[in-house]
Amino acid sequence: MRDDTERTPGPGRARRADAERTVRAILAAAERVLSQEPGATMERIAAEAGVARTTVHRRFATREDLVSSLTVLAAQQLEAAVLAGRPESAPPLVALHEVTANVLRIKRTWSFAMGVHSEHPEVMRVHTDTRARCVALFRRARDAGAVRSDVDPDWASRVYYGLIQAAAEDLAEEPTPAELDAAAARVVDTLFTGVGAGGGTPHRSG
Amino acid sequence: MRDDTERTPGPGRARRADAERTVRAILAAAERVLSQEPGATMERIAAEAGVARTTVHRRFATREDLVSSLTVLAAQQLEAAVLAGRPESAPPLVALHEVTANVLRIKRTWSFAMGVHSEHPEVMRVHTDTRARCVALFRRARDAGAVRSDVDPDWASRVYYGLIQAAAEDLAEEPTPAELDAAAARVVDTLFTGVGAGGGTPHRSG
DNA sequence: GTTAGTTGCTACACGAATGTAGCAACTTCG
DNA sequence: CGAAGTTGCTACATTCGTGTAGCAACTAAC
Numbered sequence A, B: 001m002r003d004d005t006e007r008t009p010g011p012g013r014a015r016r017a018d019a020e021r022t023v024r025a026i027l028a029a030a031e032r033v034l035s036q037e038p039g040a041t042m043e044r045i046a047a048e049a050g051v052a053r054t055t056v057h058r059r060f061a062t063r064e065d066l067v068s069s070l071t072v073l074a075a076q077q078l079e080a081a082v083l084a085g086r087p088e089s090a091p092p093l094v095a096l097h098e099v100t101a102n103v104l105r106i107k108r109t110w111s112f113a114m115g116v117h118s119e120h121p122e123v124m125r126v127h128t129d130t131r132a133r134c135v136a137l138f139r140r141a142r143d144a145g146a147v148r149s150d151v152d153p154d155w156a157s158r159v160y161y162g163l164i165q166a167a168a169e170d171l172a173e174e175p176t177p178a179e180l181d182a183a184a185a186r187v188v189d190t191l192f193t194g195v196g197a198g199g200g201t202p203h204r205s206g
Numbered sequence C: 001g002t003t004a005g006t007t008g009c010t011a012c013a014c015g016a017a018t019g020t021a022g023c024a025a026c027t028t029c030g
Numbered sequence D: 001c002g003a004a005g006t007t008g009c010t011a012c013a014t015t016c017g018t019g020t021a022g023c024a025a026c027t028a029a030c
Helices: A018-036 A042-049 A053-059 A063-084 A092-109 A111-115 A121-143 A153-169 A177-193 B018-036 B042-049 B053-059 B063-084 B092-109 B111-115 B121-143 B153-169 B177-193
Strands: none
Touching (some): A018 A042, A018 A053, A018 A111, A042 A053, A063 A092, A063 A111, A063 A121, A092 A121, A092 A177, A121 A153, A153 A177, A153 B153, A153 B177, B018 B042, B018 B053, B018 B063, B018 B111, B042 B063, B063 B092, B063 B111, B063 B121, B092 B111
């Protein structure tokens, strides 16, 4: 456990409701360790979580269980981040900015879990739903005249994913809200206007 | 070996110059297998290559050796693909299109190897050089007036990488030259003009 | 035909990681 | 205080992957 304010009193120490706390600690530790070393052992993860390896096995019978739970948790976080941006009700560009900032934070926090191609039904559902919400958002943006009519919303979504990936790479480990906003703004700006100077289509009125 | 025109006559068959052929077959098989299952065993790779596991170990002492060789091979292919686009002499937009098409093909063929964060000096050199070439290309494009002057070439490179990633995802396994050209054109177009409707940036009106 | 080079196959050694079991210690709750 | 719940620790079994060695068979070159 990184948080040293949580002291471990010695062998056999336990408070009645520690189970859930331990589970969360293990999941967080697994994310930290696996994001840097995807093949890390249970031993390594347990050490990072500050618990014994046997305790990890008590909560997650197999390694597969652990990774699976991790992907589910990340997926839920992702869904919450997306929904918090009100992609279906807020003005498209506002929603896009909010969603982007939220997702960048989550993606930074759960980079390993979000990169695993999980077969878990809950994870697949979230990915499908999120994808659909993303496409719908771009459709709304197009209907509102903000997106070129000849752009396929599906392609726009792919590009959007790619830009988020690019932006997530040069984010700090624990980005401030301001940094997240700046990154999100850059993503949205690039997504909409590109990097070109205009040529045939002048974008920036200036 | 997938190519069944290469018949395996039975135990102990060998032609004098089979060594290099075997090496290439193993590397290609490793790419195919590992791209779908990064943790696949040597046994699995050997089977895909159509050779015995011991033969793999004869050519690559350790698993690390194999993966390392694979990343080097992919890096060399990547460098060749980039250079073939004449990024330093051709007109920036022409070069960008050519490089994109070439890289998309390579990235499709060596997706696993290109995703490994190798510490091999040759791989690191290629990545550094390629990165520099990419940034230089965008600088040239900016000087030529094709890229907005307020866009950081480094950010442009990141975006470019992200777009290539996005485009590579919905490419066929063995894309035709026409498909590659279309994908490259879409990447370059999106990179330069974005997906936004022309005539102003709605979210940043001034 | 002889020789050199390559491969398949079997067998083995070794280590690492996984998963399980039992027990003692400790904390919280009633 | 007693009961329940949780954990650390040790020990163990088992499996899996890796890497090595030796031998027979086969092919191409000489």
